[in-house]
Amino acid sequence: MTTPSDQQLIEFVQREARLIDQHRFEEWLELFTDDGMYWMPLEWGQTDPKLTTSLMYEDKLLLTIRVERLKGNRTFSQKPKSRCHHLLQTSQIDRRDEANNEYVTWTPMHYVETRFDEQQLYAAWVTHTLTVKDGALRIKLKRVDLVNCDAAFGNIQLFM
């Protein structure tokens, strides 16, 4: 692949969510470029990830720590493990910048995370900034804007 079709962008976003739902986290990590970032803002319409606090602003190293931790023998907050479920709307293609090899999609979603008898429902918009590397789509930035980003949450342990 050199230039992804709109359909390929849509399918990539759907597959990304599926890998998380199926706990295929190593495969999921591989979807990110080496300098890829996962960003979950704390503020409505946040523009600065560093001098404004975020819920998450993590590079591949920090995401890898999370993935390794989820598998850990002494990760007591994952005994029993959390499970999650993504319900995505069809992604809209916000920008196709073929000259710069950058594609932006916008995907409203509902995300459910559950552990023990508790089930939490979150609503968010996900913005993927994607690029083609070595013939495959990769994530440069995944931004998750929760509709209630500034609410007081309990634990959110997996990935939206």
Next chain:
Amino acid sequence: MDRYRGNADAVKGLIRDTEVHRDVYIDDEVFQLEMEHLFANTWVYVGHDSQVANPGDYFGTTIGAQPVLMVRHTDKTVKVLYNRCPHKGTRITTEACGNTGKFFRCPYHAWSFRTDGSLLAIPLKKGYENTGFEGSHAAKGMTPVKHVHNYRGFVFAKLNDGGPGFEEFFGDSLSSFDNMVDRSPVGKLEVAGGVLRYMHNCNWKMLVENQTDTCHPMVAHESSAGTAISVFDKQPPGTKKPMAVEIYAPFMAPYEFFENMGIRVWPNGHGHTGVHHSIHSDYSAIPGYFEKMVAAYGEERAKAILGENRHNTVYFPNLMIKGPIQLIRLFKPIAANKTLVESWTFRLVDAPDMLLERTLMYNRLINAPTSVVGHDDLEMYERAQEGLHVDANQWVNVQRLYDVAEPPDATAETNGTTEWQMRNQFRAWSKFMTLSM
């Protein structure tokens, strides 16, 4: 069932020298009494005056269960008012913060109040003529909290008239605030970055105790900090240790590190870890910062300020501050088994932005609802909140490094793994719970 109301002896009986009865964590009546007595007899943190920089600026919060708002009055002083209209009880402000102009206006019947709470105007006021209104509670306006103290920008309030004055209550413990503020080349802090709010299904005191619990990091946080170290160790040799790993790694320091860091206790339940060093001691220098400090304070004084790396300072009852990284955590009680944790961060005025960037990274890595370190801790609190319902043993043990000669309400420096500070908190708890009973 009134087991504790009006029974100071029963409340005092919950605290032994080295044990605490589970009812202090799980009993609804004890929680209610905490709201009525403990949070009224002590100086409780309200907010920072940079949140209300200009006249008319306000910030809404709670002291215990009481809704209050902090406001900058027209005379530039900071007032704390109970957040209800004296007429029908309507909350005056619902936004977390804003500017109300020269007066508050109740959105229900348009009664208006000066920013010190006093009644300014009532529409169609003649309806109150010859009714004796002047003598009513409502005529006094929004009730101010009488005892308010602004210490170098940090605003505290005490709801009751009884109890110690501000200086007597905090004493030498204020040195931790001093160190945080002095770290600005111009001696000034500003709230910055936004507040992380994290809901905990546990009693608020579990969080306060955890702040000086130095025997849990290498155990409970092995999953997060330990994994951070092992993942970083797999990076190519020579990889520069990133800021995030500098933040995570010290949580895995061995027991000796925490024993040697030391704990200092102060009267009235205050105390801190990290007398000699702390998990914040070995962060990389931020370019340009030391030079600014030297220019402001001279080299000797700058080194003294930056050499003080206190870990967690607990201000009884429900505040913890980290001077070296300008971060505070407020443990807001909601119910016996529910606590809202607010983690606030500050910019050191006239210092490089990189310091704030590190502070915010620390906050989201350690204190966010999405933080793996937070997940480790909350799991333990919630397990304790459930486990305490076991009837076979109704006591929590806080005996570590106890000495029968341990003086109450003392200032002392001791081994960094002691539970003296926890005992200190509970002695203060007993005192301020029963002061007004």
